[in-house]
Amino acid sequence: MAKRPSDDEVRERLDHVAEALRAVPGRSVTELDPASTPGYTRGKKEGRSTLEAIGGRMSDLQERLFAEGRTGGTRSVLVVLQGLDTAGKGGIARHVLGLVDPQGVALRGFGRPTPEELEHHFLWRIRNALPPAGRIGLFDRSHYEDILVPHASGTADAAELDRRFAEIEAFERDLVANGTTVVKAVLWVSRDEQYTRLLERLERPDKHWKYAPHDVDVRLQRPAYEAAYDEVLARSSYDVAPWYLVPADHKWYARLAVSALLLRALLDLDLTWPQPSFDVATELARLEATR
Template sequence: MLDDVVHAVRVRSGVRVAELDASATPGFSGDRDAGEELLASIGERMSDVQERLFAHGRTGGTRSVLLVLQGLDTAGKGGIVRHVLGLVDPQGVALRSFGRPTPEELEHDFLWRIRKALPPAGRIGVFDRSHYEDILVPSVNGTADAVTLTERFAAIEAFERELVAGGTSIVKVALWVSRDEQYARLRERLERPDKHWKYSPGDVDVRAARPAYEAAYDDVLARSSYDDGVFQAPWHLVPADRKWYARLAVSALLLRALDDLDLDWPPATFDVATELARLDATR
């Protein structure tokens, strides 16, 4: 069932985000209750394999997982962090959010701040927005020409190849909400005083530029969904009008990546009998 979801959300060539049914639940035929039940059971499995990953990191292992979350405002990136990453030990998660680059960051190559934020070995890193903003935003604002964008795609591919070769599994997710659902969620942020802090006037500007963002996302999904057998860093396009489905799909992707590491508990780096004797001497 999980594999059905994983397979169904994987980006296929020629995808157009504007044509996606954002309220669909690809690969899953159950309702919300069934989805939440499945999410809880995924949580338990994820917690176990996450601890193995952490244990490896603490004993010299080099593996890590990097979840890259992209999506328009209101797509639910924050909810994913809360409800999916909340399923595992906070010690095992390294979360980084990327906003508008600072003046210092702008003095460096666009990947400079990204490299500094990579997860240590043994962790699940989460990027709330990422290096793909450096494609999306200039595409929409027209501040980068086609040559610059092509150079950035090349830099990103080289960067991700390097990460994968170094032991990091990359899980790339674009969360997608429909125009109507985005409207409803922004309206709720304006109507409810306990949600005002989530709203920024810029959100409406971005919404007004939605067709340009759609084209930019199509470009990103078409040009950076890597899979040559050895080097795998494909995109997944997750319909996000139903929050429970988006959480289920991302947790399925994360569990699949963790399971694929196929980690057993690391062997002792000391002689167990000797240590038992030393410990007993302190009884």
């Protein structure tokens, strides 16, 4: 059996992956090869066992984070996932968060705003969905939709977008300052792979529910969305909450990459088991007396 790598070794490997994925402001999403596997040279099969190994570590750390939250701690982790239709955001939710205890997870998808949501500031529904202390939250789409959609459809003016960027930055800096680690990832799928995945949704009756005619409309706007994503990556990647750009034509790789980013975030928290708030010897004696 292979020796279990030390935390330092794991951290070094994860840093390597994170480095390779970190969005470079000014570099366009169109320059990315969506079929590449940055930071990972082994293939799909080994990727699966790496994911399992990551899962074991992640599960242990998630429990520590949960325990911390149950004993007065206020830290949490928030994974923000963005990407075009079929990029695989739902699969990440399932296969990455599926590695840990469902009790420790807070998952939230953001679709087109409801009438109630539209009556509020665009960050209102986001604030209401933040992970509680000790949890790992995952946003399937997020406040960035409020930049991407108007940007791509040309319905917002530049001043409004500037204001939203500024508000998002202030919001995220505040989140981080209050103990939430923010991990932001864009999953990037190629035009061809998107075609294949949409076709599958139309050909398989068990996938019809995942398809909407709107998906083809949006597909036709791809250049506008590329420009919108370029703008988001260029303007909202800062020290405390950088963007990662994850090639997503290989589902196994995208899952591995996001779980690597999440594990790295958890390791950085240096999580220990909480100290008991009671005297262990006294409690052992009390328990013994009830035997």
